[in-house]
Amino acid sequence: MKVFNWTNIRLLLMFGLVIFLFSFSSHRNGNRKLIKSTVLFVGNNTLFLKRETVNKLLIENKVNASSIQKDKLDLNKLESILDSNDMIEKSDVFVSVDGILKAVVKQKTPVARVFDTRGSFYVDSEGDKMPLSDNFTARVPLVSGVIDEKNHDDLAELFRVIHNDPFLKKNIIGIQIMPNGSLKMFNRNFNYQIDFGGIINVERKFKNYKAFFQKAVLDSSLYNYSKIDLRFTQQVVCTK
Known part of the structure; x- marks a missing residue:
């Protein structure tokens, strides 16, 4: 007669629950639309590009940032688009936990x-x-x-x-x-x-x-x- 180890069963159930909640949360988070996009210029040269220009590059085929779903974003592609601009030396693009698409941009000197x-x-x-x-x-x-x-x-x-x-x-x-x-x-x-x-x-x-x-x-x-x-x-x- 087999003896069930309830401690191991509880741990297994808890582990499965954690995986389920994480997957569920990630799915919901990915389906959420961005609230807005924002641009932060760093360094001494911040006058050659306007924020509107960078924003346009970020959401070039969209009406506004709120129409973009988080799971549809390719952050590496967005960085490549910004870095290809002749005024930009380096960019870092990411999404904050509150759903804001952020671009940190260093302009050329x-x-x-x-x-x-x-x-x-x-x-x-x-x-x-x-x-x-x-x-x-x-x-x-x-x-x-x-x-x-x-x-x-x-x-x-x-x-x-x-x-x-x-x-x-x-x-x-x-x-x-x-x-x-x-x-x-x-x-x-x-x-x-x-x-x-x-x-x-x-x-x-x-x-x-x-x-x-x-x-x-x-x-x-x-x-x-x-x-x-x-x-x-x-x-x-x-x-x-």
Whole structure:
């Protein structure tokens, strides 16, 4: 005669009940419609895209978020759609427990604005092309000349150096790429031209320039120069 272990039977029944309740809850939760969608911009650059634009990408084929069922969402696809936007660096899309579709978006960081035969566009912090925005104009150096496969990476690094340095970011407003590959730069508050030379010894040249500037600004001699030559890493040559 078999003896039933009621303790094990109760545990088995409780386990089955938990599975049933979980499945039932998940099914009901999946069938629920979203309440709304919301967009949160993070980082320092939050002006190039409007929230309405991101919302439209999130629910592009729907009238509004409340018409979408939670179990019909493909969050990875939504993130891919947002990340493919030329203004967006990275996005994170998820649904909160209260039924709100949320997108956390980091916009790209422009570090230069290029003018060439293709028109005008930004170069972002990763060295990629970034379109202009109808909502905001970034205060970055204006660049003219040819950017190609040979100088692209070096120029992208140069733009990042300028952008990440508070002094250079404030003072360098223009860069001209010469046919021979050398660079000429222009300062915000003074009329002199900076002859930077080739894209080599970048850190050393900028260090020399900042040291010269801090010394020369004290005696107002900067107004007397027409050219500052940084091509020689051991010295700064000035022309009146």
